[in-house]
Amino acid sequence: MLKKEDKIAIIGLGYVGLPLAKSFSKYYNVIGYDIDIKRVNDLKKNIDRNIDVDLKDTKIVYTINEKDLKDSNIYIITVPTPVSNENIPDLNCLENATRMVAKYLNKGDIIIYESTVYPGVTEEICVPLIEKNSSLKYNVDFFCGYSPERISPGDKNRHLSNIVKITSGSTPEIASKIDTLYKKIIIAGTYKATSIKVAEASKVVENVQRDVNIALMNEFAIMFDKMKISSSDIFSAAKTKWNFINFSPGLVGGHCIGVDPYYLSFQSMKFGFTPELLLKSREINNSIPKYIALKVMQFINEKKLIKEEAKVLILGYTFKENCADIRNTKVEQIKIELETYSVNVFTYDPYVKLPYTNLEIDPFINNEKYDIIILAVSHNEFRNYTIKDFNRISKEKLVLLDIKGLYKFSTWTL
Template identity: 45%
Template sequence: MIVVIGLGYVGLPLAVLFSKHYSVCGFDLNKERITSLNYGEDKISGIKKDQLVNNEHLVFTSNLENIPAAKVFIITVETPVDKENVPDLTAIKKASIMIGSLINKEAVVIYESTVFPGTTEDVCIPLLEKHSGLQLNKDFSVGYSPERINPGDKLNKLESIKKITSGSSPSSAKYINDLYSRIIDAGTYSASSIKVAEAAKITENIQRDTNIALINELSIIYNLLGIDTEDVLLAAETKWNFHSYRPGLVGGHCIGVDPYYLAYKAKQLGYIPELIDTSRKLNNGMPKFISSELIKKMVINDIPIQSSKVLILGFTFKEDCSDIRNSKVHDLVESLREYKLKVDIYDPIADAICVKDAYNIVLIDEPNFDFYDAIILAVGHSFFKSLSIEKIRSYGRKNCIVYDLKYIYDKSETDIRL
């Protein structure tokens, strides 16, 4: 029996995949989530109904007492940051305490949540030992296998992405690696230690954050120079070793969060991670840069600011994905409202109720025609890409400004590009 703690974007697909080979119990504190899953409804991960309700090897519960005796426990809870961008380990600590009360001898506890190096050994294992009365590597073992799920990606699925594994002892490392090998078609990579596996995951997202920050800074400079950034990137891409990125809003639960974890740990050790901090500051500043560029263009076009209406197309943190966690479109909305602009947001993929609950923003059902003074293409959903530029412009008034953040249309068809 395998127990998966946390049934979000990571935990549910993992539970479903393991249920093809093992009996699995999925646990989540959210009772509404469990009720929906028992009815075969999954609005988060897109798991099909028949994989949930007709699966005799998979059960769901929100009741701790209903968790059966098991050998393997996998923890996939969220590890966010607080308002000061300090790592919030509340959920993973609570999960460790809970699992500590459940595990028996020979149990294996595996963490998948993204953390800074040392969290599993310095924070989680002591809690497991304290609340179980058991001793690590004598009575039970622990591993770390970072999640690599890419929400909304239909090509790179859980089973087709190589999995990093690790264990608290050579025998547990082998057991955990063999366990994941049963479900991961792309294969596994056994890291030399738990800390290495933790660091590998956080490094992946810091590298991407830093690379995007560089392109964002270049786009700011090229805007000042009157050069089209996309033209520059297309030219630079003709060299074989150029790494291709595009400027834009950097949000989500990974790239927009994980760098803070390593930065926090580095500062605890007395080192200031200047590049990581600068990259975060630069990427977080893009909503204000975008809004200021729009305001400049509106002034040039003699469009009154305070009486104007802006339409933003897209709210999720990435294209063709319903995930709204840490969406920087929210920051863009807030920045535009500082100029007293009236802002409508249209996103046919985002869950309007979730957006209202998380951000107190009401999505519109459909854009009005001949209504807006500016339109911002903020997320590159396939739905938006299927619309002609004429359709997009029909939402705007005669002198409407179209600001394309995602290079959906040719530069001759829009008024501003990032």
Template identity: 45%
Template sequence: MTAQLGPKTKVAVIGLGYVGLPLAVVLARHFDTIGFDINQTRVDELRKGHDRTDEVEAAVLRASSLHLTTNVEECRGADIFIVTVPTPVDETNTPDLRPVMSATRSVASVLTPGAGAIVVYESTVYPGVTEDMCGPELERVSGLKRGVDFFLGYSPERINPGDREHTVDRITKVISGENPEVLEKLATLYGSVTSGGVFRAKSIKAAEAAKVIENAQRDINIAFINEVAMIFQKIGLSAYDVLEAAGTKWNFLKFSPGLVGGHCIGVDPYYLSFRAQELGHDPEVILAGRRINDGMGRYIADCIHQRIGANSRVLVLGLTFKENVPDLRNSKVIDVIRGLEAHGHKVRVHDPLADGDEAHEEYGVTLLRRMADIRMDDPSRAAETEPFDAVVAAVPHNVYAQMSAEQVARLVKADGLVADIKGMWRHMELPNGIHRWQL
């Protein structure tokens, strides 16, 4: 194996989701790249230039030389395999490694004896998974020898859905390999696609650990802000007013209260805590932060319930896990919805970006799809629903943030409640009589 790479270097990206697709597209600009996914519908859409995650524009996708396939045999002979499949947690918040192990077996089935291919993992895992679990599984399924027939590497993904600034071709890429030659080969690979450069981690385990603490750190900081927001509620203060003042100090860390979902911050800390408990350490701070953040949906629902009448009609604006993305994975808005329903309220949900079929399949939620359905149309047009007793601004999509006071007021009864979870309307002057609540 040499550290030299060129246009004929064959790279196979395993998994074409939020992480894999953008990476595969930028790699295809420099190398012979194959994108593999087990979802035929996903691959068919991508072949037509449609990325339902909105991470890659249609024109960019159509112009790419990326070869798309659901047949893993087409990946045979690749010099580098990059695994970018999800690593979720199960209903008990235990790491679910089934997707990454399934992808490992797929890669193992097409490894070539003596070729010295590198298998790189980008999926979030706890320290040790790549070398202690994936490596042995590759050997078992392929019948080949690690360190002879194939080699291991790890490069944690840093995709932030919807972020057009910190894209995969601009960020610093952490890389690691099982020996110096693998490390330099990966430095060449990733260094060719990002202007942010590469950072050579001391070991694969160090790179794995770096990934989980990046998001655990954010989780803990947000948990602190959520907890003080609860305290300020009892004092009659808005956390946003307090944070605005505190934020004038040069070293104050700026975090906002709210719901913590998605596939990273709401998941990764459980990978670290799971491994800590395996080693006999009780991760008190990490799990305390998780308890606070996991409970925020029900807390918000309870706060809203205390301010509206029994059996109220409530409109929730936004279902995705964050603003301006269609990603519904691990969205904590559903906790607010379920909490309000548990209190006996009738809840309707609108989201202009979420896929209606996915929302129904994942959460049993039927989305209102048209602006007219929630009285956001022109006042001269007939509205299809009566104003709601309460409107909950759950996700600050641009379409909501740009609404006028008149548009917001048309959604809610004259004496109704506007609950603004993220404070996007905090400076809006609403008509007298409409009540307001925010964290």
């Protein structure tokens, strides 16, 4: 059913689109389209600014010219799906990409969505847009599919090909065709969902489940902090039970776990149901930067420091470890909170350069000294520092707030 001549167009060459384009390009003609001219120019030189994909020997044709898409017959859309400042789903990129693809669609073509959405977006928002902008009829002239992405940038063990991929299609035949297409690149195999809506919902459910569980751990962490009992010691003990679910407290940032619950709750509320646990969990996780800032202020007071003179070093700025992604990072929130107290905040991240962080040189090889140090992101680069290294960059006695529980010698752990 699939032919070598099949031409796949990947729309949006970010964390999701680029590895996908690379994988498909081993078997098919792949054209990669993005509206970001700098991104496309970099990719033409085999540079991935996300430091995520090795582009040596890839055969992707990159373009910012939408007319180059006209010979494609399979379109895969991997554009961002953020939320507004009010946490309302922002489908602008998805709708723009859909309208654009519709212009070049031919009879028999397939559009597959990989962007994370709430159930119903593909068939109730995108399909009508395609019909309107193409004069083709759904499931007669063109077909759709949805295949959520599960990659986690920075995770060197789990990547596109060794994570089971959920697929779906608008008719049983198209679902099988899409499933076969992905089977070619996914060694771990595929799971054919019973409908597009099921596939859409499965993705948000995965991320909501994580968010809710992390919220519970954060609640435990705050509760036991107040009781002055080590929550990490408690979790280590509790973990010895076979059915304890192993989550850790922490910052929930990024464009997935901290965003997708708003997609699901938005749709749920349209159907008259307010998901209380989901929304409360968002609230709890969003409150953690403020809690950490208050903790820092507590140490500043205990040390009798003048807050305007206090120097706080934050190690790590990205939303997660070992990647360069700073979208919706909660470290920025900690920094903002601390700055409202007029504390001097210094941020360093080996993956992030100025202007997002204000230290360019690794503080461990510098001569500056800090009153309080926060380990915010557990990049591999930070793992091997010893108490001696920390003492060297500390003014007086080391105060190390370890959000990730990375070190045995921390003053405080979340």
